[in-house]
Amino acid sequence: MEAQAFLARVSAALGGASAPWTPPDTRAAPSAPRRRVELLHLHAEFAAHLAKVGGTAELVPASNAAARAMELLGAGPRVHVGLELLPECVRAVVARGAAIGPDSDPLGWRAACAEAEWGVTDAVQLVAETGSTLLCANARRPRAASLLPRRHMVVAPLSRLVADLDEALTHLADAPSQWLLVTGPSRTSDIENDLTIGVHGPGVMHVLVVDEDEA
Amino acid sequence: MSGLGLHDAFLDRARHALGQEHLKQAVRRTTDRLRDGRAAASAEAGAFEAWRDALSEARRRAIGRLDVVLQAWQARAEARGVLVHHAVDAREACDIVVGIARAKGARLAAKGKSMLSEEIELNQALEAACVEALETDLGEWIIQLAGERPSHIILPVVHKPRGEIRELFERHGGEPLSDETRVLAGYARDRLRAEFLRAELGVTGCNMAIAETGSIALFSNEGNGRMVSTLPRTHVALMGVERIVETLADFAHLVRLLPRSATGQRVTTYVNVLSGPARPGELDGPEELHVVVVDAGRTAQLAERDYRDALACVRCGACLNACPVYSAVGGHAYGTVYPGPIGAVIEPLYARDDERRAELAEASSLCGACHEACPVRIPLHDMLVRLRQDNARRGRGGPTALALQRIAARAMAVPFVYDAAGRIARRAARLAAGGGQLGRWALGSAPVLRELLRRRALPDVPIRSFRELWDELEEER
Numbered sequence: 001m002e003a004q005a006f007l008a009r010v011s012a013a014l015g016g017a018s019a020p021w022t023p024p025d026t027r028a029a030p031s032a033p034r035r036r037v038e039l040l041h042l043h044a045e046f047a048a049h050l051a052k053v054g055g056t057a058e059l060v061p062a063s064n065a066a067a068r069a070m071e072l073l074g075a076g077p078r079v080h081v082g083l084e085l086l087p088e089c090v091r092a093v094v095a096r097g098a099a100i101g102p103d104s105d106p107l108g109w110r111a112a113c114a115e116a117e118w119g120v121t122d123a124v125q126l127v128a129e130t131g132s133t134l135l136c137a138n139a140r141r142p143r144a145a146s147l148l149p150r151r152h153m154v155v156a157p158l159s160r161l162v163a164d165l166d167e168a169l170t171h172l173a174d175a176p177s178q179w180l181l182v183t184g185p186s187r188t189s190d191i192e193n194d195l196t197i198g199v200h201g202p203g204v205m206h207v208l209v210v211d212e213d214e215a
Numbered sequence: 216m217s218g219l220g221l222h223d224a225f226l227d228r229a230r231h232a233l234g235q236e237h238l239k240q241a242v243r244r245t246t247d248r249l250r251d252g253r254a255a256a257s258a259e260a261g262a263f264e265a266w267r268d269a270l271s272e273a274r275r276r277a278i279g280r281l282d283v284v285l286q287a288w289q290a291r292a293e294a295r296g297v298l299v300h301h302a303v304d305a306r307e308a309c310d311i312v313v314g315i316a317r318a319k320g321a322r323l324a325a326k327g328k329s330m331l332s333e334e335i336e337l338n339q340a341l342e343a344a345c346v347e348a349l350e351t352d353l354g355e356w357i358i359q360l361a362g363e364r365p366s367h368i369i370l371p372v373v374h375k376p377r378g379e380i381r382e383l384f385e386r387h388g389g390e391p392l393s394d395e396t397r398v399l400a401g402y403a404r405d406r407l408r409a410e411f412l413r414a415e416l417g418v419t420g421c422n423m424a425i426a427e428t429g430s431i432a433l434f435s436n437e438g439n440g441r442m443v444s445t446l447p448r449t450h451v452a453l454m455g456v457e458r459i460v461e462t463l464a465d466f467a468h469l470v471r472l473l474p475r476s477a478t479g480q481r482v483t484t485y486v487n488v489l490s491g492p493a494r495p496g497e498l499d500g501p502e503e504l505h506v507v508v509v510d511a512g513r514t515a516q517l518a519e520r521d522y523r524d525a526l527a528c529v530r531c532g533a534c535l536n537a538c539p540v541y542s543a544v545g546g547h548a549y550g551t552v553y554p555g556p557i558g559a560v561i562e563p564l565y566a567r568d569d570e571r572r573a574e575l576a577e578a579s580s581l582c583g584a585c586h587e588a589c590p591v592r593i594p595l596h597d598m599l600v601r602l603r604q605d606n607a608r609r610g611r612g613g614p615t616a617l618a619l620q621r622i623a624a625r626a627m628a629v630p631f632v633y634d635a636a637g638r639i640a641r642r643a644a645r646l647a648a649g650g651g652q653l654g655r656w657a658l659g660s661a662p663v664l665r666e667l668l669r670r671r672a673l674p675d676v677p678i679r680s681f682r683e684l685w686d687e688l689e690e691e692r
Contacts, residue, residue, distance in 0.1 A: 006301035013517040018280035139496030175428035175490035186438040190354035201438025
């Protein structure tokens, strides 16, 4: 049915056309950056909630981040996105090895993701309230890196922590083609209520929170 | 068909369900687990009641001006490249999806879990057009392999024991498997992974649209919803016309309440929000994103003011888990796509003339547990009473029941008559009870009572009425 006719039916069911809709005011008041002690507090909350659903988060000083990332990633095949968006200290490590970046062709990219042991991504925000990471798709951040590999690693600086969902969502009014909250590994309880980890999505989710201010 | 004028299909199916020991235990175990999870999640979250208020208000606000909210959503979605379609009924919705599949030359449609797809019977329509429709949610896939229908809107396969699932998979793959959940889920992962990569078309539902950004949102735990909306070149989302909130701020309340109400999770593993297809330069994501906005009886419900609030439903399934009837008989007994209290309300409203669905309003104890559990506070028990009134008005109760109800209404309005009738009834009941088998047989074979007792058990008859007890107490004082 034509859109106009369809909407006219809805208006008729409501008893007449409604007054025009006005979008909300989305200009968020500029907020001062959080103090480090506050961010550390939020990280503790974030890590605790993520742990409850089988994900893991660890806070590493920038000086140690590269070594830790290398230790975790091992030598297996991996893909990464948004390399230039990651904390500088880990870029070299993430880019090393058999990693394939988003410069590949679409089919090659997809195949590489499907083969990868690890998919490494950044996160736009880390949400303390739920232990969620917020990922946004764009030309530098294709989607499959957090979906097809067996394990998913998020690397983000401590400053990306926000308190709650309301705060996280205020940054999304400009609507990227996809935004995604990822909270822990893929799971199902469909078979006799028995929880299983890693059904279709990655079975491991690890968040490396880099403390760039640590002296 | 009974003398009461209502179909007895529910009664028959419920009796059948009650005879299946595994089913009874499985449904009970699941509803208990989900209900406990919800209770724990609501106790843990200090602001739970405030969130319920906020989400209730947001959903009612959007539905109260649904025309302009939909219009605003569509304008923004189209500006981001979404192709929006409108379908008045199930048939038109299926035709649209089949049309897209044909235009794309699709042979395989990989599907995320969607109750709306069940409602419009999309799989059958696709298969008829020679497009394979493959369910990829683990539970839905099992249901599809077994040729059944979901029995719970969140956990479609609660009724099936693992042994049967193993047998299904063994028949499917031709190789022996074990009963272990890990093994069974692993088999599904391996088999379906290849299909995700092969499918030309991805089909999903839409948990909620967001007008402010022209987006659609998909909540999932397994990740199959992400697969089918990321890998195939074309993604089609089916959206019920009422599934929309106005702002991202409203949506935040849904993110908090839908998972907590459904499974007790703080948030689902994935909350996937799409605003248009992949943009230029993006390496993956669908080239085309179609959203089919489906009415299928919903605007008719919108016009019925008494029932409009039921459109606020977010399909969490909390009312199913809270319902003593659902917990006892499971979803298949309802014989409809949506079971439980919400099903008993919306199924008759979607098709007012369907005699088969009208009966479902009787499938409730009217205890109100559904209302207590509902994250958007839909007064489901009130609606069930109203639907029963509608049934009576339409003569669905049959002449006997209607006459009885009229007499009862008169009697209850006059204290003297009410007292006298009560005394007679109590004496008759005592007589019947005292008379043992014979008395009960006599009582049960009175044609009018026999009709009523088909659907209801007689309560225990007290020796003295409350009013008589009260009088005695007054005298003692």
